[in-house]
Amino acid sequence: MVPEEARLRVVIVGAGLSGIATAISAALSGHSVEVIEQAKELAEVGAGLQITPNASRLLQYWKLPESLWEAAAEPTKLTVHRYSGKVLAHDDAFDKGIRAKYNAPFVDLHRVDLQQSLYKRAQDLGVTFHLGERIEKIDFETTTVHSVAGKCFEGDLIVAADGLWSKCREAFVGKKDEPLPTGDLAYRIVLTADQISDPDLKSLVENPECHFWIGPGAHAVGYSLRGGQMYNIVLLVPDNLPPGVSKQSGSVDEMKELFVGWDPILNKFLTYVETVDKWKLMHHGEMENWVNDKSNLVFIGDACHPMLPYLAQGANSSLEDGAVLGLLLGHMTNKTQLPSILRVYESLRKARGEAIVRETFKQRHDFHMQDGEEQEKRDQLFLSQLGKEIKGAFPSRWTCPEVQPWLYGYDAIKEVEKAVAQNPDVFAKAKASKSPRSYCTIL
Numbered sequence: 001m002v003p004e005e006a007r008l009r010v011v012i013v014g015a016g017l018s019g020i021a022t023a024i025s026a027a028l029s030g031h032s033v034e035v036i037e038q039a040k041e042l043a044e045v046g047a048g049l050q051i052t053p054n055a056s057r058l059l060q061y062w063k064l065p066e067s068l069w070e071a072a073a074e075p076t077k078l079t080v081h082r083y084s085g086k087v088l089a090h091d092d093a094f095d096k097g098i099r100a101k102y103n104a105p106f107v108d109l110h111r112v113d114l115q116q117s118l119y120k121r122a123q124d125l126g127v128t129f130h131l132g133e134r135i136e137k138i139d140f141e142t143t144t145v146h147s148v149a150g151k152c153f154e155g156d157l158i159v160a161a162d163g164l165w166s167k168c169r170e171a172f173v174g175k176k177d178e179p180l181p182t183g184d185l186a187y188r189i190v191l192t193a194d195q196i197s198d199p200d201l202k203s204l205v206e207n208p209e210c211h212f213w214i215g216p217g218a219h220a221v222g223y224s225l226r227g228g229q230m231y232n233i234v235l236l237v238p239d240n241l242p243p244g245v246s247k248q249s250g251s252v253d254e255m256k257e258l259f260v261g262w263d264p265i266l267n268k269f270l271t272y273v274e275t276v277d278k279w280k281l282m283h284h285g286e287m288e289n290w291v292n293d294k295s296n297l298v299f300i301g302d303a304c305h306p307m308l309p310y311l312a313q314g315a316n317s318s319l320e321d322g323a324v325l326g327l328l329l330g331h332m333t334n335k336t337q338l339p340s341i342l343r344v345y346e347s348l349r350k351a352r353g354e355a356i357v358r359e360t361f362k363q364r365h366d367f368h369m370q371d372g373e374e375q376e377k378r379d380q381l382f383l384s385q386l387g388k389e390i391k392g393a394f395p396s397r398w399t400c401p402e403v404q405p406w407l408y409g410y411d412a413i414k415e416v417e418k419a420v421a422q423n424p425d426v427f428a429k430a431k432a433s434k435s436p437r438s439y440c441t442i443l
Helices: 017-028 053-061 066-070 094-102 111-124 167-173 199-206 252-258 264-270 314-329 335-367 373-385 403-408 412-422
Strands: 009-013 032-037 048-051 078-082 087-091 107-110 128-131 135-139 144-147 152-154 157-160 180-192 210-215 218-225 230-238 247-250 276-283 297-299
Touching (some): 009 152, 017 111, 048 053, 048 111, 048 230, 053 094, 053 314, 053 403, 053 412, 066 111, 087 373, 107 111, 135 167, 157 167, 167 297, 180 264, 199 230, 199 264, 230 252, 230 264, 247 252, 252 264, 297 335, 314 412, 335 412
Parallel strands (some): 009 157, 078 210
Antiparallel strands (some): 144 152
16 A cells, blocks of 8 residues: 555546556555546446456456356367368367466456456445546646536546547547557357257357357457356458448348358357447557656556457456556655656556557468468468477467467566566655645546
8 A cells, every 4th residue: 555645646537447457456556546437337238358367367366256257257178260160279178278377267258247347346445436427628737637517537647548539549649549440340249058059059158168260351259158158259350341430230141141151160150140230440550658748647458559359468458557557556655756657657568568469460360361372381380280289389379389478477466566676766765745736626
């Protein structure tokens, strides 16, 4: 817990996973935290998330309720298929191997279950939430966020956790900064076990595994949720949404047509789909800085490093961001340290976040190869390692012995401890600072 003279008023814009993770981490460090969210309620929307050990260890550290783990599905196997169904890679002890290597599990969760668990934990820690508040502007001179409804939220630090369409990012750069299309879109599907009558498919749902199907210009992933009571399918295909449209109701027939000739198992699952939405996959260029000149605004999550879902690291890296920021703020002894601490945060997180973004595009390349010579070489590499301990670079980063440890072995808690030890000047006791003048009522 920080001493009273170092206690910050932290204003977080956005109650997504990154925002609530930061709220929990900062509150555990002893700071006063309030979260502003434009949605009127944290509604039960969304689909599946793959929570890898770099993030699951944080959920354990934050002591999220046991009900979250009961709602998880831990895949015992991971298989990569050629789009025809042929097995290219297979790990039949995936869960055991992950726990042994990283001392934390790989679990599949419904986004709602994770968000609600984080929300409840944050509330228990005294975090205040202001729902239904759309941001109009930010006054960096007074560290104040103004809402469209005329309310103002003043603090010592504003955390931009407002995602891909970040208003904070616009305020920071001083102009519209809309995300760019990646050329892909996602069909997101959630089926319940009760919907599925086929006994073979039902067994796949009830006995959690993770399956990828990779093909020309597209791929699909399927995994269980809620202890084997639901099945999540994501279909990643070329984007045909109109410019400026980020989400639209999709045609089930059009979706099925894209996967004619693919694995019969995948197509059987698709016969149970009644309605589906299409989501344009977007990204941003790299930001020069994640902290403003006044050191009263800092970026986290999709607001600064949105990424393709091809390594399932969007949510996981956002949780890392929140953990690192909150833990670093827990080492404050005086408010004058804030600018230096934010620069340490940026140095710890910016390079990693942007490197993961680049790696997702590499995974798209390796999973979306058109049939031909390059694809045949890829498949030969896959098959040369099938049934063996994988060595060297591998087309599926999910089991690649070079990329997987870099992703899953990251321990935000230890990284912060290391950074504090390496930066004694930053974290030494500093002189007392005067409290900033208050320009509006803090709500």
